[in-house]
Amino acid sequence: MADIENLVNGLTDENDTHAYSCLKELEELSEQSNEVYKYFDVFVEMLSNPSSYIRTRGFLLIAANARWDEDNGIDEIIDTILECISDEKPITARQCIKALPILAKHKSELKEDIINALRRINVTIYAESMQSLVNKDVSEALARITKGN
Secondary structure, X not given: OOOHHHHHHHOOOOOHHHHHHHHHHHHHHHHHOOOHHHHHHHHHHHOOOXXXXXXXXXXXXXXXXXXXXXXXXXXXXXXXXXXXXXXXXHHHHHHHHXXXXXXXXXXXXXXXXXXXXXXXXXXXXXXXXXXXXXXXXXXHHHHHHHOOO
């Protein structure tokens, strides 16, 4: 197992292939234990990074670690987290929308907030070619959340 701190540092590497590899490994580790959750504050900081790739990685790791959020850090910043589903970059928004059912599964007390945020998404901020894709992602996420994943 690679050193978690090195993997976390790798999330912002200029080499996107390496950064993506770090993300995937951290997601796998997050399934097994709460060791990655210790870097929750780093993932939150990533949400405001100028790079959409880094914002996406931060969001995905927050969702992947929701199961370990016993101190309710996610609850405290849910509005900031949910802003990502309306990211200026449609690819980022889509990936975040697709990860919401995981978040809702482990943070059931936030399910209504998540559903309401999904229903409020304004797809007209995206190019016409992307609007139907974002709408489809929203519909699929809502279906998974309301069915309990």
